[in-house]
Amino acid sequence: xxxxxxxxxxxxxxxxxxxxxxxxxxxxxxxxxxxxxxxxxxxxxxxxxxxxxxxxxxxxxxxxxxxxxxxxxxxxxxxxxxxxxxxxxxxxxxxxxxxxxxxxxxxxxxxxxxxxxxxxxxxxxxxxxxxxxxxxxxxxxxxxxxxxxxxxxxxxxxxxxxxxxxxxxxxxxxxxxxxxxxxxxxxxxxxxxxxxxxxxxxxxxxxxxxxxxxxxxxxxxxxxxxxxxxxxxxxxxxxxxxxxxxxxxxxxxxxxxxxxxxxxxxxxxxxxxxxxxxxxxxxxxxxxxxxxxxxxxxxxxxxxxxxxxxxxxxxxxxxxxxxxxxxxxxxxxxxxxxxxxxxxxxxxxxxxxxxxxxxxxxxxxxxxxxxxxxxxxxxxxxxxxxxxxxxxxxxxxxxxxxxxxxxxxxxxxxxxxxxxxxxxxxxxxxxxxxxxxxxxxxxxxxxxxxxxxxxxxxxxxxxxxxxxxxxxxxxxx
Amino acid sequence: xxxxxxxxxxxxxxxxxxxxxxxxxxxxxxxxxxxxxxxxxxxxxxxxxxxxxxxxxxxxxxxxxxxxxxxxxxxxxxxxxxxxxxxxxxxxxxxxxxxxxxxxxxxxxxxxxxxxxxxxxxxxxxxxxxxxxxxxxxxxxxxxxxxxxxxxxxxxxxxxxxxxxxxxxxxxxxxxxxxxxxxxxxxxxxxxxxxxxxxxxxxxx
Numbered sequence: 001x002x003x004x005x006x007x008x009x010x011x012x013x014x015x016x017x018x019x020x021x022x023x024x025x026x027x028x029x030x031x032x033x034x035x036x037x038x039x040x041x042x043x044x045x046x047x048x049x050x051x052x053x054x055x056x057x058x059x060x061x062x063x064x065x066x067x068x069x070x071x072x073x074x075x076x077x078x079x080x081x082x083x084x085x086x087x088x089x090x091x092x093x094x095x096x097x098x099x100x101x102x103x104x105x106x107x108x109x110x111x112x113x114x115x116x117x118x119x120x121x122x123x124x125x126x127x128x129x130x131x132x133x134x135x136x137x138x139x140x141x142x143x144x145x146x147x148x149x150x151x152x153x154x155x156x157x158x159x160x161x162x163x164x165x166x167x168x169x170x171x172x173x174x175x176x177x178x179x180x181x182x183x184x185x186x187x188x189x190x191x192x193x194x195x196x197x198x199x200x201x202x203x204x205x206x207x208x209x210x211x212x213x214x215x216x217x218x219x220x221x222x223x224x225x226x227x228x229x230x231x232x233x234x235x236x237x238x239x240x241x242x243x244x245x246x247x248x249x250x251x252x253x254x255x256x257x258x259x260x261x262x263x264x265x266x267x268x269x270x271x272x273x274x275x276x277x278x279x280x281x282x283x284x285x286x287x288x289x290x291x292x293x294x295x296x297x298x299x300x301x302x303x304x305x306x307x308x309x310x311x312x313x314x315x316x317x318x319x320x321x322x323x324x325x326x327x328x329x330x331x332x333x334x335x336x337x338x339x340x341x342x343x344x345x346x347x348x349x350x351x352x353x354x355x356x357x358x359x360x361x362x363x364x365x366x367x368x369x370x371x372x373x374x375x376x377x378x379x380x381x382x383x384x385x386x387x388x389x390x391x392x393x394x395x396x397x398x399x400x401x402x403x404x405x406x407x408x409x410x411x412x413x414x415x416x417x418x419x420x421x422x423x424x425x426x427x428x429x430x431x432x433x434x435x436x437x438x439x440x441x442x443x444x445x446x447x448x449x450x451x452x453x454x455x456x457x458x459x460x461x462x463x464x465x466x467x468x469x470x471x472x473x474x475x476x477x
Numbered sequence: 478x479x480x481x482x483x484x485x486x487x488x489x490x491x492x493x494x495x496x497x498x499x500x501x502x503x504x505x506x507x508x509x510x511x512x513x514x515x516x517x518x519x520x521x522x523x524x525x526x527x528x529x530x531x532x533x534x535x536x537x538x539x540x541x542x543x544x545x546x547x548x549x550x551x552x553x554x555x556x557x558x559x560x561x562x563x564x565x566x567x568x569x570x571x572x573x574x575x576x577x578x579x580x581x582x583x584x585x586x587x588x589x590x591x592x593x594x595x596x597x598x599x600x601x602x603x604x605x606x607x608x609x610x611x612x613x614x615x616x617x618x619x620x621x622x623x624x625x626x627x628x629x630x631x632x633x634x635x636x637x638x639x640x641x642x643x644x645x646x647x648x649x650x651x652x653x654x655x656x657x658x659x660x661x662x663x664x665x666x667x668x669x670x671x672x673x674x675x676x677x678x679x680x681x682x
Contacts, residue, residue: 361555361603368583368594376584379577382567392567397555400577406568411539413566456656457535474566475535 002115002146002166004131005153006086008079009106010141011098012038012070015078016251018139019262024062028055029070031102038070038105052102072098074249075108081246083110083238085138085273089131090117093238094150103187109154114146124164134273138266147171150235151184151227158182168229175227176202185223189216201227244274244285244337253292253329257321260289260330264321265314267335272310281308281343287317290332297326301370304362306341312363319370382406386436387444388413388473407432410460410474417471420461426451434462450476503630505606508544511678512664516650517671521545521606525649526623526633530642530667532655534562537662540573541654541680542634546606547574554605554631557581557598560591562610588612592622599625599633606632619647642667 008014012027024044026037035055044065049058058065075098086093089112096109114127121127128144135142145157146164152171156163159182165171178201180190193216198204204212205224213221225231248263264287275281283306289297299320301313368377379397382404383390391406392413408430428449435445445465452458458476463469503523506513513519521527521542531538546556556579558565565582583598585591588611595609599622607626611618614635626633635648642653642665651668662680669676 360601364597364601364603365581367597372583372585372590372594376586378582378584379580380565380567380570380582381577382571388566388568392564394582395577397578397581400567400580402571402577404568404571406572409566409569409572410535411543411566411569411573412535412561412563414563452660453533453535455533455536456660457533458537458660459535475563477535477537477539 001113002118002148003150003153004090004112004114004128005145005147005150005157006082006110006112006135007143007145007154007157008082008108008110008140009143010039010041011075011078011108012105013041013068014140015074016068016071016249017262018266019259020139021066023066024049024064025066025068026055026058027068027070029102029105036102038102040065051106068251070105071249071251072100074251077247077249079108079110080238081248081267081270082138082140084240084244084246084277085134085270086110086112087240087277088134088273089121089127090114092116094235095238096154101187104184107154107158107184109157111150111153134269137269139262149227149229150233151223152229154184155182155227172228176200176205180204183223183227185220189220192216240274240277244271244335246270246335247332248334249332250330253331255329257318257326260321260333261314261318263333264317265310267333268310268313268317271335271337272308272313275308275340278340279342280340281306282337282339283307283341284339285313285335285337287321288334288336289326289330290334291326291328292331294327296334297324297330299324303366306343307363308343312366316366316370319367323371323373386434388434389417410458410476412475412477414473417462417473420470420472422461422470426453448473505545505548505632507541509541509680512541512680515666515669515676515678517669521632522649523605523630523632524627525670526619526626526635526647528619528635528637528641528646528648528651528667530637530639530651530653532639532653536654536656537680538636538654539565541662541664542606542608543573543575545632547576549605550576550579552605553603555579555581555603557583557594557604557607559583559594559598559607559609560585560611561608592618595622595633595635596625598629599631600629602629602631604629604631606634608634608636610636616645616647623647623649 021041022043024047025041026044026049027039028035029038037049037051037053037055037058039051040049047062049061079095083093083095092113094111098108099105117127118124121130143157143160145153145161147153147156148168148171155175155178159178165174180193180198180201183190193204209221222231226233246267248267254260284300284302287299301316301320365377378394379400380392381395381400382402383393384404385391428451430450432448434448446462447465448460448462450458451461459472460474460476461470461472464471502518504518504520506520529538550556567577570577583594585594591609591611595607598604598607622633639653649670653665653667655663657663657679664678664680666674666676668674
């Protein structure tokens with residue numbers, strides 16, 4: 001087993017907002033009667049604010065800092081979305097615990113077994129490169145560690161050791177010098193160890209086991225064993241759900257469409273990670289914008305063919321969103337998909353160029369429909385009807401295959417026949433009587449003519465035989 | 478025109494492309510030998526925008542394109558009409574030989590939606606020709622359509638009011654359409670890249 005650990009030091013903040021704010025922002029938590037800083041964004045760090053700082057101190061330094069309340073449910077949701085995403089790189093994904101305590105709030109972790117994936121991705125460097133590229137697009141801060149044990153890889157990630165350690169022996173040697181502060185233990189234990197002069201992992205391991213167990217509890221020895229691979233570390237693996245269901249709770253109400261695009265973009269990328277993991281695509285997915293005081297706005301995004309491209313998903317969702325006019329601000333966003341189908345485009349290499357072309361047609365039609373509405377994009381077909389206005393219909397171009405014979409007809413038809421006055425006596429040609437429709441109430445008796453105007457236009461006009469009135473019905477353009 | 482004299486980026490791009498090995502741009506014969514003789518490349522050339530300025534509706538402004546459009550719909554490619562002023566009448570389209578499975582109507586309403594739709598379809602390689610009726614169009618937007626047509630290797634036909642003939646435009650070909658005394662379609666070549674403008678020719682209807 002070779003574990004890649006991703007730790008998410010800024011998760012308490014990044015689970016609440018995914019765009020980098022230029023305004024100093026803190027996530028705080030109340031423990032007992034003291035409010036403390038859990039983590040802060042780069043803008044806040046630049047003015048000297050630090051995690052674990054007392055909130056009162058932080059406010060004294062920077063009164064205008066924006067303070068958000070830590071929300072464990074948002075962190076759990078983000079971690080699960082990320083685990084689903086991570087499946088594209090590994091068949092075994094393990095979720096870390098979200099720690100309540102201040103000291104470990106920034107060490108939430110996710111593990112991927114990568115020993116089995118290395119060959120698939122073409123080696124170590126390629127796998128890591130691809131993973132980091134995708135991970136950065138999700139706009140999470142992260143650290144990576146690679147080691148043969150779960151706790152070992154997590155420890156390397158937390159200490160920022162960007163070296164892949166592949167054997168237990170190398171791992172043992174490597175952790176000797178690490179400070180006991182970095183260990184994933186209840187925070188009081190490292191403090192106690194340091195007061196008695198035990199600074200490094202090497203020094204701790206050298207102590208008699210019985211004594212350590214008696215003084216700090218058996219959990220410490222057990223943890224050290226798991227760290228260096230001396231004891232097994234079985235944990236439940238995260239199971240890929242059969243259907244996709246993700247939720248993003250916002251730290252504050254989001255009013256503008258533009259601002260909604262940040263969480264939407266991240267969610268769609270995570271969603272595409274899931275689709276890659278399942279080796280499939282979707283033809284429809286659903287976005288639910290949750291409002292505080294009114295029913296959720298549901299947008300069903302449909303595609304003309306299965307796909308798994310987050311940029312295209314975003315473009316479609318964005319068009320729909322801009323025309324949707326949300327009734328009020330959103331407090332959360334949910335993305336779900338139930339039916340999956342292999343994207344046809346993925347087989348392009350093997351098939352002819354025609355597939356590629358029809359695929360691009362589908363994407364273009366999807367974009368047009370998303371922006372203009374479904375009824376505004378269509379084809380036309382001929383219908384076997386005598387009345388000219390009924391001898392055509394809108395249709396899906398795929399359903400227009402007809403073998404109908406028509407007399408000569410003008411290329412332009414007016415949506416409604418327009419009453420006209422015939423001034424003088426224009427030359428009329430091409431007389432054609434059209435009578436039909438008495439059986440379905442659309443009784444029509446007309447004499448059609450071709451008339452030419454002085455400007456050179458050729459008109460299709462008719463005399464209504466019921467009342468003698470003249471109408472313009474089309475242009476011979 | 479030499480490289481140094483290429484004033485605009487698009488001209489430069491075209492020059493660079495011409496210098497390379499590559500297939501010549503696709504050309505659809507217009508169906509009229511008179512007109513083909515005038516048009517650059519000998520027909521409607523892919524990757525260009527053609528402006529058509531009929532003096533009024535119903536003078537043959539659509540019929541002029543029908544041979545090329547019919548041919549395109551019988552290839553792998555499609556034809557789109559964006560915001561046509563009237564209903565393209567299916568029985569007539571069939572008589573002109575159009576394959577309706579490859580024919581789309583995009584009923585965009587606003588000026589912005591019309592230009593956006595034209596750009597999207599032109600850029601898409603699945604469309605061989607796009608006909609658009611914008612409410613108004615500025616030089617910058619014609620250039621955008623021009624680039625989209627180059628990207629998608631398609632032909633953009635933009636219908637404009639006759640008054641537009643007095644203004645300049647970056648479109649490759651600009652034709653004013655009217656009828657002569659006998660009712661035949663008459664084409665004034667307002668502009669024609671790579672050829673002499675100011676010609677006038679009659680097309681038998």
